[in-house]
Amino acid sequence: MRALWKVLAAMAIVVAAPLAAKGDPLPTLPPYAGAYQPQGMDERGLWMMVDEDERRLRDSKAVVSDPKLQSYLHDVVCRAVGAPRCDSVRIYVVRNAAFNASMAPNGMLVVQTGLLLRVRNEAELAAVLGHEFAHFELRHSLVGFKQKRSATDVMAWAGVAAAGAYTYGGTGAYNTVRTAQSVQNAAFGSIFAFSREQERQADLLSMAYLKASSYDPRCFADLWGRVMDEADATARGRRQRSTRYDRVAFFATHPATLERATYLRELAIAMDKSGEDGRARLDAAMVAWRPQLLADQIKLNDFEGTDYLLGELAGAQWTADLLFARGELYRSRGNPRDLVSAAGFYRAALEQEPSNADAYRGLGLAQMRSRDPAAADSLRRYLAMKPNAVDSAMISTLIQ
Amino acid sequence: MKRTSFSIFAAALLLHAAPGLASNTLIPSGVPVAVAKSPLTVTPDREWNKMGARPGRNSETWTIDGDGLNDVTFYGGIETGRTLFREVSKKAKPLPHFSATMLLTDLPTLFADSYSIALDTQLMTIDSVEPTAFLGQKGIRFAFTFSRLNEEVRRKGEAVAAIVDGKLYMITFEAPDVFYFQRDQPAYRAIVTAATIAR
Numbered sequence: 001m002r003a004l005w006k007v008l009a010a011m012a013i014v015v016a017a018p019l020a021a022k023g024d025p026l027p028t029l030p031p032y033a034g035a036y037q038p039q040g041m042d043e044r045g046l047w048m049m050v051d052e053d054e055r056r057l058r059d060s061k062a063v064v065s066d067p068k069l070q071s072y073l074h075d076v077v078c079r080a081v082g083a084p085r086c087d088s089v090r091i092y093v094v095r096n097a098a099f100n101a102s103m104a105p106n107g108m109l110v111v112q113t114g115l116l117l118r119v120r121n122e123a124e125l126a127a128v129l130g131h132e133f134a135h136f137e138l139r140h141s142l143v144g145f146k147q148k149r150s151a152t153d154v155m156a157w158a159g160v161a162a163a164g165a166y167t168y169g170g171t172g173a174y175n176t177v178r179t180a181q182s183v184q185n186a187a188f189g190s191i192f193a194f195s196r197e198q199e200r201q202a203d204l205l206s207m208a209y210l211k212a213s214s215y216d217p218r219c220f221a222d223l224w225g226r227v228m229d230e231a232d233a234t235a236r237g238r239r240q241r242s243t244r245y246d247r248v249a250f251f252a253t254h255p256a257t258l259e260r261a262t263y264l265r266e267l268a269i270a271m272d273k274s275g276e277d278g279r280a281r282l283d284a285a286m287v288a289w290r291p292q293l294l295a296d297q298i299k300l301n302d303f304e305g306t307d308y309l310l311g312e313l314a315g316a317q318w319t320a321d322l323l324f325a326r327g328e329l330y331r332s333r334g335n336p337r338d339l340v341s342a343a344g345f346y347r348a349a350l351e352q353e354p355s356n357a358d359a360y361r362g363l364g365l366a367q368m369r370s371r372d373p374a375a376a377d378s379l380r381r382y383l384a385m386k387p388n389a390v391d392s393a394m395i396s397t398l399i400q
Numbered sequence: 401m402k403r404t405s406f407s408i409f410a411a412a413l414l415l416h417a418a419p420g421l422a423s424n425t426l427i428p429s430g431v432p433v434a435v436a437k438s439p440l441t442v443t444p445d446r447e448w449n450k451m452g453a454r455p456g457r458n459s460e461t462w463t464i465d466g467d468g469l470n471d472v473t474f475y476g477g478i479e480t481g482r483t484l485f486r487e488v489s490k491k492a493k494p495l496p497h498f499s500a501t502m503l504l505t506d507l508p509t510l511f512a513d514s515y516s517i518a519l520d521t522q523l524m525t526i527d528s529v530e531p532t533a534f535l536g537q538k539g540i541r542f543a544f545t546f547s548r549l550n551e552e553v554r555r556k557g558e559a560v561a562a563i564v565d566g567k568l569y570m571i572t573f574e575a576p577d578v579f580y581f582q583r584d585q586p587a588y589r590a591i592v593t594a595a596t597i598a599r
Contacts, residue, residue, distance in 0.1 A: 301494060397531040
């Protein structure tokens with residue numbers, strides 16, 4: 001029985017830890033000293049493992065090696081979190097069309113191309129990178145690791161208590177076993193609750209960075225709003241039920257998206273600060289990469305989600321690259337009505353950018369699949385503009 | 401007692417499972433053989449091993465040295481509305497479907513998109529596309545390069561495809577760029593050259 005009390009007490013500490021952090025809305029920026037070295041056995045071990053991961057990632061084929069893009073992203077981190085802080089970060093851009101970024105405890109920041117495609121301005125990007133940097137600055141990996149270890153210790157000891165009660169019996173055996181099981185469940189749940197609390201803390205610190213930066217803090221909530229809408233569109237297209245954004249699942253590692261969007265919006269309003277969104281700088285940095293990222297997105301076979309995303313990227317102004325991407329998207333689904341729409345998008349793209357040979361290719365192929373005799377003419381134009389295209393021989397046989 | 405009966409049960413399970421796991425069969429050289437439960441018939445110029453596990457309903461894979469080292473996959477008549485191979489997750493990662501109205505130039509895209517979704521990689525490129533005759537029809541030949549997720553091996557491949565009576569017939573070859581691709585490409589091409597379709 002005594003052992004059980006100890007278990008319960010340990011349990012209470014594990015569960016109480018994440019709840020204690022509530023209070024002031026925005027934290028003050030932690031003091032910064034450069035060249036932080038890992039302290040203690042746990043942290044040194046953790047860093048050693050991620051150092052190895054970083055060495056492997058550096059040489060990976062999935063990493064985009066573009067010094068200009070990397071230095072731009074580094075500048076964004078610096079503008080977001082402040083000058084001396086940002087120097088400790090190494091940024092790796094990974095070709096992955098999913099929306100995500102992650103931070104390792106040693107300062108390795110991984111940015112997926114799906115994030116770069118989805119942020120509408122530099123302020124949104126800065127907010128996400130600031131969130132990741134906050135995990136680093138608050139040493140969340142280490143704290144999370146220690147919490148997981150304590151929680152699993154509690155689970156193991158509760159198991160011992162249950163086994164003891166089962167073996168030796170006695171009057172309170174049944175209740176002891178039941179209690180031990182509840183303790184185990186709660187300890188297991190605390191791992192995920194703790195992770196959600198860390199995400200919340202990182203969100204708050206990210207908002208504190210934004211407050212000190214030149215950026216508009218309202219952008220972070222905007223981004224989450226669009227993420228939910230895109231997921232809804234994807235679910236609709238796949239005839240699935242959309243995810244509930246207001247409910248926290250037992251195993252959720254992040255707070256519910258709606259909750260995040262709501263508290264981020266409230267914080268931004270309370271800050272009462274306007275700022276730049278840096279959209280022109282982001283557009284200039286991404287201009288070389290956007291066609292590739294759009295092509296990667298179209299490959300995902302997510303028609304509704306991609307169509308929503310393209311619409312959001314376009315806003316009021318459909319540029320030639322977005323029109324071309326939309327043509328490719330509709331042509332890939334390939335229903336007769338899609339082919340007609342696709343031809344329209346390619347034509348609109350060509351109006352803005354008559355030198356786009358690939359738009360003639362798409363137009364010609366969409367017309368050919370709809371059995372439109374104008375196809376041959378469009379494909380001939382493509383071949384004339386791009387005589388050395390990889391598929392030139394194949395396209396020539398199509399129009400014979 | 402409990403323990404012994406459990407280990408006997410486990411051993412029985414293993415014995416039972418063994419033939420299923422080892423159902424790879426030797427394909428002799430120079431003998432015509434129907435593949436992928438379809439009218440597609442090929443005559444290899446060397447010995448191959450047919451893998452017991454099929455990638456999908458109308459397909460089968462052959463290898464020389466083992467799965468992932470040199471794979472020839474036959475797709476024997478994929479119908480409209482079907483995916484090229486079994487979906488990894490129908491809910492989260494649905495694969496694109498074949499349609500009989502597709503042009504030959506849509507086939508490399510269908511193949512590349514299916515691979516990049518199933519293998520979770522954006523590192524898949526079509527390197528060349530050219531017209532060819534396949535199964536007595538107008539067909540398409542294309543070459544591709546890809547790397548699987550979290551794996552740094554660069555793999556190269558080649559495929560020929562044609563649409564016969566509204567169904568997709570395709571034979572693909574893929575192998576690591578280092579050593580295997582060059583060495584085994586002639587054996588793959590021999591299979592393709594001798595491929596016929598019974599009608």
